[in-house]
Amino acid sequence: xxxxxxxxxxxxxxxxxxxxxxxxxxxxxxxxxxxxxxxxxxxxxxxxxxxxxxxxxxxxxxxxxxxxxxxxxxxxxxxxxxxxxxxxxxxxxxxxxxxxxxxxxxxxxxxxxxxxxxxxxxxxxxxxxx
Numbered sequence: 001x002x003x004x005x006x007x008x009x010x011x012x013x014x015x016x017x018x019x020x021x022x023x024x025x026x027x028x029x030x031x032x033x034x035x036x037x038x039x040x041x042x043x044x045x046x047x048x049x050x051x052x053x054x055x056x057x058x059x060x061x062x063x064x065x066x067x068x069x070x071x072x073x074x075x076x077x078x079x080x081x082x083x084x085x086x087x088x089x090x091x092x093x094x095x096x097x098x099x100x101x102x103x104x105x106x107x108x109x110x111x112x113x114x115x116x117x118x119x120x121x122x123x124x125x126x127x128x129x130x
Contacts, residue, residue, distance in 0.1 A: 011062045020064035020101055023057060032072035040078060040085045051089040055096050065093050065101035074112040086130040104128065 014021050027036045042049035054066055066089065074082060090102040109115050109123040117124050 008062075015062070020099075021062065022065050022067040022101060022103065023054065023061075023063045024067045024069060025054070026069040026071065028071045030072070033075065036070060036072060036074065036082075037078055040081045048085065048088045048092070051085060051092060054089070055093050058093070058097055058100070063097075064099065065097065065103070067103045067105070069105040069107070071105075071107045071114060073114050074108050076112045079110055079112050083126055083130055086127065090130055104130070 011021050025039070027033075039050050041047065042051075046052075057063070058065060068086070070082075086102070086104065093100040093102050104127045106117050106120075106124055106127075107114060108127070109117070110126050111123070115123070120128055
């Protein structure tokens with residue numbers, strides 16, 4: 001996929017050399033908790049609205065997927081929603097972008113705590129599996 005955007009030189013050079021380009025979603029600090037909830041909630045009638053928009057952006061600009069770096073607490077009632085969002089994002093991204101990649105940074109536990117694990121374990125395995 002050839003990109004014709006402002007960053008096209010970087011994207012096209014990466015692809016020419018077999019390097020994937022990922023968009024990044026990063027949430028930090030307390031305000032990020034609200035933003036993450038909005039992302040996961042979507043819009044009325046389309047709970048995966050923002051997942052689809054992110055994939056649209058990736059397709060338009062030639063990204064190969066998305067990197068999720070969630071560095072804020074996640075309310076426990078949002079963990080299941082977040083897991084469903086990530087699963088949908090991964091499946092839909094793979095369907096729409098050949099050889100796509102969706103990565104998750106290890107910083108949140110399945111209890112919603114901000115806690116870097118530095119290993120795959122029972123506190124973060126659910127995110128890895130999505």
